[in-house]
Amino acid sequence: MIVLGLTGSIGMGKSTTARMFVEEGVPVHDADATVHALYAGKAAPLVEEAFPGTVTDGVVDRARLGKRVLGNPEAMKRLEAIVHPLVREAESAFLEKARAEGHRLAVLDIPLLFETGGADRVDHVLVVTAPDLVQRERVMDRAGMTEERFRELLARQLPDAEKRRRADFIIDTSLGMDAARAKVRDLIRVLTAMDREKEAREDA
Ligand SMILES: CC(C)(COP(=O)(O)OP(=O)(O)OC[C@H]1O[C@@H](n2cnc3c(N)ncnc32)[C@H](O)[C@@H]1O)[C@@H](O)C(=O)NCCC(=O)NCCS
Numbered sequence: 001m002i003v004l005g006l007t008g009s010i011g012m013g014k015s016t017t018a019r020m021f022v023e024e025g026v027p028v029h030d031a032d033a034t035v036h037a038l039y040a041g042k043a044a045p046l047v048e049e050a051f052p053g054t055v056t057d058g059v060v061d062r063a064r065l066g067k068r069v070l071g072n073p074e075a076m077k078r079l080e081a082i083v084h085p086l087v088r089e090a091e092s093a094f095l096e097k098a099r100a101e102g103h104r105l106a107v108l109d110i111p112l113l114f115e116t117g118g119a120d121r122v123d124h125v126l127v128v129t130a131p132d133l134v135q136r137e138r139v140m141d142r143a144g145m146t147e148e149r150f151r152e153l154l155a156r157q158l159p160d161a162e163k164r165r166r167a168d169f170i171i172d173t174s175l176g177m178d179a180a181r182a183k184v185r186d187l188i189r190v191l192t193a194m195d196r197e198k199e200a201r202e203d204a
């Protein structure tokens with residue numbers, strides 16, 4: 001089975017592209033959703049112990065936690081030491097299930113794939129991108145978004161150009177849904193064939 005990492009900066013079309021893989025029958029694991037679930041469960045007591053006052057009614061308050069760790073590399077490291085092993089555990093269980101079900105391809109949707117060393121856990125990386133102006137228009141359309149917040153978010157993410165440089169595959173989501181869906185289908189075909197060849201070589 002081939003493991004494809006899916007990533008991209010804010011507003012580039014990660015969720016939309018992930019959904020297209022699901023629609024084509026490819027299992028997708030969502031790291032962001034996993035963190036949200038962990039913060040309402042298993043991780044909450046561990047986070048409260050490390051960062052007292054950040055958990056309310058058993059659920060991590062992301063705004064409070066963000067204030068403690070964003071812009072503080074040492075605190076972020078401590079938080080990652082709690083969260084990342086749990087995310088990896090969930091990913092491993094997901095991949096094991098996908099393998100057992102006979103899938104040739106599985107996708108790990110990881111927003112901060114490059115920033116958190118995720119590239120080592122996948123066989124290939126797909127980066128979704130769009131021109132700056134399109135990205136800006138999409139993000140500024142969201143409720144509560146301000147110019148300042150957008151700038152802050154961008155400053156904390158690896159630049160799009162650097163992500164594209166490190167990508168194995170790129171999809172430009174500014175060309176519309178049909179174009180992106182065609183690319184997703186092409187990619188599934190190529191990676192599935194690659195896995196089939198790999199298996200034939202291993203059997204020989
Ligand atoms: C700090 C937290 C509470 C802020 O949550 P909030 O909902 O306010 O914002 P969100 O999750 O969208 O993150 C906002 C931005 O912060 C930056 N950021 C978040 N986590 C990290 C990190 N581990 N390393 C570097 N930058 C980070 C990113 O630029 C991101 O776009 C949250 O991001 C978190 O718990 N991060 C640590 C866990 C983690 O690494 N998650 C990434 C997926 S494995």
Ligand SMILES: Nc1ncnc2c1ncn2[C@@H]1O[C@H](COP(=O)(O)OP(=O)(O)OP(=O)(O)O)[C@@H](O)[C@H]1O
Nearest residue numbers: 009010011012013014015016017138173176177180
């Ligand atoms: N291929 C596409 N064609 C047209 N519009 C698209 C395409 N992909 C995404 N979009 C649009 O761009 C916007 C952002 O997409 P999406 O929510 O998937 O981004 P994201 O990368 O997951 O964002 P974030 O990282 O902020 O959660 C949405 O309005 C979506 O409809």
